[in-house]
Structure formats: structure tokens, C-alpha cells
Amino acid sequence: MMIKNSIPAMMDVFHPFFNMNIVPEAVKTSPADFRPAASVIQGEQGVTLLISLPGLSREEVQLNLDGNMLRVSGTRKNPVNTDDKERISGEISFGDFNRSFRLAENLDGESITATMEHGMLKIRVPFKTQAMPKQISVG
Helix, strand or coil: CHHHHHHHHHHHHHHHHHCCCEEECCCCCCCCCCCCCEEEEECCCEEEEEEECCCCCHHHEEEEEECCEEEEEEEECCCCCCCCCCCCCCCCCCEEEEEEEEECCCECHHHCEEEEECCEEEEEEEECCCCCCCCCCCC
């Protein structure tokens, strides 16, 4: 219980050290929750989030941007009808999921694009364009 509550605090400590632009906000709340794995990659053009959602279609995934908070949510259904089967073992997680990512100020939330292919959700968040310094002549 102590480790679960300290993970966001540890991420805040390491955030400046690793110069990350996105920090996962939510922490898994119970062992039964489905929490898809996510990777964050920073490139020259911006940040790419990869979220593993095997078995889901793009219609089963919702993306919402509220201020600087990007939320990815949906539901993965149980692939087995448990009414007529006796479960021997179960390692496939299913159910509702909700992942939240706080966008850094240098990212352009208005230009987010997302694609889904083979169960991998790819979200691209470009850097904001910086205004170039302008030389002003004195007349």
C-alpha cells in the first residue's frame, strides 16, 4: 500500500531529472483492474505515447483532452463466456480502463493525432511551435 501511494511522488522527483514531457497520473487501484501498458517516447518533433490494447478496436477506445490532461479510456470485454465454462486459470485482464497523462507546457494539445493498428494505440503530441526572435530596426 505504501509503494502504490508513493509512485506518483517518485515520478515527480524523477520528472525533472529525466526531462520527461508526460507523466502517468493514475496508479493501478486493485490487482483486478485492467491497466494497459504504456510507453512514452520523446523525439525531435514531439512525444509519442504507445498504449498496448490487444483485442480492442478503435471504436472501443476514447481519447479526451481537458486542459493539459489527456485521458485514454475504454472497456476490454471478457473474451471467455464464464457461464458455460469452468475457469482453470485466468491471466487475461479485462474490464474498464482509464489512463491519464499530464501534458507538459511545451506540448501542443490542440494538434494531437492518434492511430490504432494491431492493438497498439499510437498518440502523437507535437511540440508547440516557438515564435522566432524578430529583429526590429530603429528608424
